[in-house]
Amino acid sequence: MTPLYAVYTVGTAAPVRLHPREHGAYAIVGVPLVVALAIGGLNSVALLGTIATIAGFVANESLMVLSGRQGERARLSTPAALSTLTVLLLITIVFGSSAFWLGSEQVQVTLIACTFFAVAGYAMSVAGWQRTLVAQLTGIVGLTLPSAVVLLAGEIDSASIVCLSAAWIIGRVATTIAIRSVVEFNKASTHHRVPLTNDVILTAAVLACGSSVFCGMSECLLITPVVISAIWLRLQPPLIRHMRQIGWSLLAANIISGLWMIAWFGMNSPIVPSQ
Numbered sequence: 001m002t003p004l005y006a007v008y009t010v011g012t013a014a015p016v017r018l019h020p021r022e023h024g025a026y027a028i029v030g031v032p033l034v035v036a037l038a039i040g041g042l043n044s045v046a047l048l049g050t051i052a053t054i055a056g057f058v059a060n061e062s063l064m065v066l067s068g069r070q071g072e073r074a075r076l077s078t079p080a081a082l083s084t085l086t087v088l089l090l091i092t093i094v095f096g097s098s099a100f101w102l103g104s105e106q107v108q109v110t111l112i113a114c115t116f117f118a119v120a121g122y123a124m125s126v127a128g129w130q131r132t133l134v135a136q137l138t139g140i141v142g143l144t145l146p147s148a149v150v151l152l153a154g155e156i157d158s159a160s161i162v163c164l165s166a167a168w169i170i171g172r173v174a175t176t177i178a179i180r181s182v183v184e185f186n187k188a189s190t191h192h193r194v195p196l197t198n199d200v201i202l203t204a205a206v207l208a209c210g211s212s213v214f215c216g217m218s219e220c221l222l223i224t225p226v227v228i229s230a231i232w233l234r235l236q237p238p239l240i241r242h243m244r245q246i247g248w249s250l251l252a253a254n255i256i257s258g259l260w261m262i263a264w265f266g267m268n269s270p271i272v273p274s275q
Helices: 023-040 044-066 078-102 105-126 133-153 159-185 198-216 218-235 240-268
Strands: 006-008 014-018
Touching: 014 133, 023 044, 023 078, 023 159, 044 078, 044 133, 078 105, 078 240, 105 133, 105 240, 133 159, 159 198, 159 218, 159 240, 218 240
Parallel strands: none
Antiparallel strands: 006 014
16 A cells, blocks of 8 residues: 555656655754653653644645646646645644644743744745755754753753753754765865855854853763764765765764763753752
8 A cells, every 4th residue: 555655746756745855954853752651750741742743744745746846747736735734734733733822831931932943944844945054053953942941841951951852953053064065065066165154063062062061061972973073074084975875874973972962861850840
């Protein structure tokens, strides 16, 4: 049986898949959610928020197809893309609204922020700006915030949630910039030159991680596997044909950081549920 996200078009043997193609985004949204569920626990608001997040994340690809950003073959699957997008957005709205209704005031504020970044991300995708730096940074924040909703639903204190979210964002900014540098390095037109902006942002992310640890924000220490991976990619940029291996390596770094967070919070119990 053909899955919902796979649609066969006329005259083609391969399906048009209506799920996100940016594999790194799966780690950005998935690992923090799993970590948050492990730390904060499973409850109705956390479950509702998680389902809404996953549905909203997957919906982006159908939106890209409908906006004509995936080419002619994908455009032929518009009817299926429309039905898929409708179902996914309905799930996102219903489950997200339920989480908003049942959640605390902090959960509600965070969900509003999630909605803002999601709408901004959708708009940039439709406009064809999804590969720009601004769109990618917006996506990093937007895909990280749902884990904060899960932690808030688990009644974890706000300070720890801010620190943990900041750590994830710093790590993801570093790896995103490193990947952009690898792509630029491999472009013949750039003569193996990486834009100075990339190095400035990567340096800022590394310094932010280090200074945060120095200032007592221990959560940033837990993201060091991701940051070190970003530094390695920048200093030893591989060939673009090895991008799949790069993706798996970054996924492993994210999982290591996630497991480290779960173990560290479990052993040291730095997070105290609010009364």
